[in-house]
Amino acid sequence: MPQDRLLDALDAHVETLESDGTAKGEELIVTGVVPGTDSRAPRFHLEGYGEREFLRLNSNSYLGLAFTPELLEAEEAGARAFGVGPGAVRFISGSFSAHRDLERRLARFHDREEAIVFSSAYAAVLGSVVPLTTGDTLVISDELNHNCIINAVRLSRPARKVIYRHLDLEGLERALVDGEGTARRALVLTDGIFSMRGDHAPLDEIMALAASHDHRYPENVVVVADDSHGVGAFGPTGRGVEEYTESPPVDVLIGTLGKAFGVNGGYVTGDARLIRFLRESAPTYIYSNPITPGEAMACTAAVELVDSSQGRDLLGRLRSLTKHFEEGLTRIGVETIPGEHPVVPVMIRDTARTRAMVQHLFDHDVLVTGLTYPVVPRGDESIRAQINADHTMEDLDRVLEIIAAFPN
Ligand SMILES: Cc1ncc(COP(=O)(O)O)c(C=O)c1O
Numbered sequence: 001m002p003q004d005r006l007l008d009a010l011d012a013h014v015e016t017l018e019s020d021g022t023a024k025g026e027e028l029i030v031t032g033v034v035p036g037t038d039s040r041a042p043r044f045h046l047e048g049y050g051e052r053e054f055l056r057l058n059s060n061s062y063l064g065l066a067f068t069p070e071l072l073e074a075e076e077a078g079a080r081a082f083g084v085g086p087g088a089v090r091f092i093s094g095s096f097s098a099h100r101d102l103e104r105r106l107a108r109f110h111d112r113e114e115a116i117v118f119s120s121a122y123a124a125v126l127g128s129v130v131p132l133t134t135g136d137t138l139v140i141s142d143e144l145n146h147n148c149i150i151n152a153v154r155l156s157r158p159a160r161k162v163i164y165r166h167l168d169l170e171g172l173e174r175a176l177v178d179g180e181g182t183a184r185r186a187l188v189l190t191d192g193i194f195s196m197r198g199d200h201a202p203l204d205e206i207m208a209l210a211a212s213h214d215h216r217y218p219e220n221v222v223v224v225a226d227d228s229h230g231v232g233a234f235g236p237t238g239r240g241v242e243e244y245t246e247s248p249p250v251d252v253l254i255g256t257l258g259k260a261f262g263v264n265g266g267y268v269t270g271d272a273r274l275i276r277f278l279r280e281s282a283p284t285y286i287y288s289n290p291i292t293p294g295e296a297m298a299c300t301a302a303v304e305l306v307d308s309s310q311g312r313d314l315l316g317r318l319r320s321l322t323k324h325f326e327e328g329l330t331r332i333g334v335e336t337i338p339g340e341h342p343v344v345p346v347m348i349r350d351t352a353r354t355r356a357m358v359q360h361l362f363d364h365d366v367l368v369t370g371l372t373y374p375v376v377p378r379g380d381e382s383i384r385a386q387i388n389a390d391h392t393m394e395d396l397d398r399v400l401e402i403i404a405a406f407p408n
Contacts, residue, residue, distance in 0.1 A: 062233035064390025065262030074301035078294030098296035114275035121256035121266030127282030138183035176213040185219035192227025192241035198343030203247035232260025265291040
């Protein structure tokens with residue numbers, strides 16, 4: 001049956017995204033990777049760009065682990081031992097020792113009783129927030145939370161929801177006070193690191209607020225933190241924002257295995273009874289395949305590496321590179337938001353100039369992500385530079401030169 005009227009409607013939708021400036025546009029296709037050296041980060045070949053070699057300053061692979069021999073060997077050993085795919089969801093016959101080893105290792109890394117692995121952090125957030133939200137739950141969420149939290153709240157059916165201004169703890173506290181008597185449970189949802197800006201939630205203060213208003217809710221105030229950009233990359237030993245802010249353990253900690261840990265997948269860690277509940281209730285866990293056994297073994301190797309002196313050295317290197325880049329921006333008179341996280345915003349504060357700067361960097365073989373209105377508010381337009389531990393000072397100096405040469 002011809003689908004012409006439907007396809008016209010779909011076209012109209014995409015065209016609206018394009019004219020609004022929110023379309024993602026055509027994807028760049030990586031066709032090859034040139035390994036890095038001591039003075040040069042890995043370079044990427046892109047389809048349609050011949051032999052040009054691009055520096056990737058927009059990767060979440062903060063520790064640069066993608067080609068680490070221990071991880072490659074672990075993934076290959078997993079594939080050889082168990083096959084390339086899990087073949088079933090976890091509760092049918094898709095639970096391999098590789099998955100359980102990873103869960104135990106993640107729990108130990110975060111000093112929790114248990115962990116549960118999902119196919120991605122997105123799936124982990126949906127899979128935990130939706131079943132934890134009953135019809136008697138108040139949901140309180142930071143306005144700049146990641147899309148996975150926003151969609152999890154949309155899919156949930158809370159008694160009430162309150163969105164507070166970014167990092168506005170007074171707004172959060174007011175919601176906790178006002179919500180008394182309207183809900184049995186309060187769920188406070190926050191990103192750990194906010195990926196657009198590289199800033200972080202004060203988890204220590206959020207936990208203190210939760211503790212002081214806990215008595216108002218028969219089923220507790222529950223703090224859920226998605227620290228996908230923090231775990232592995234932030235805090236003295238890579239435990240993320242919790243460690244950086246010296247916070248007590250949040251109730252539900254969610255992380256990804258696809259950013260600093262360099263592989264793929266997501267997880268939730270916490271109390272053993274919470275994790276038992278999620279194994280029985282999280283639809284994205286119960287009805288969807290897990291990561292492959294090979295990926296799980298590579299992830300375990302990644303956690304092992306991060307939790308070693310080699311990992312701490314990499315974190316130290318990542319921090320020095322980040323600082324070097326931030327100081328360089330200041331030196332050439334470019335505004336940034338200072339912070340230790342390897343997301344370094346280059347504040348341009350104008351949509352046309354941001355687009356032109358992204359193009360200028362691309363013309364000089366550097367890949368960055370531009371954040372323009374309406375993705376960010378007018379006046380906050382910026383370039384999100386992401387530093388990785390396999391970048392080098394030479395690479396970053398070159399990027400600074402390219403930025404400095406951008407016509408005013
Ligand atoms: C805060 C946050 N949560 C979750 C995700 C998704 O992670 P994954 O790719 O593991 O689904 C991202 C990725 O950008 C993120 O920034």
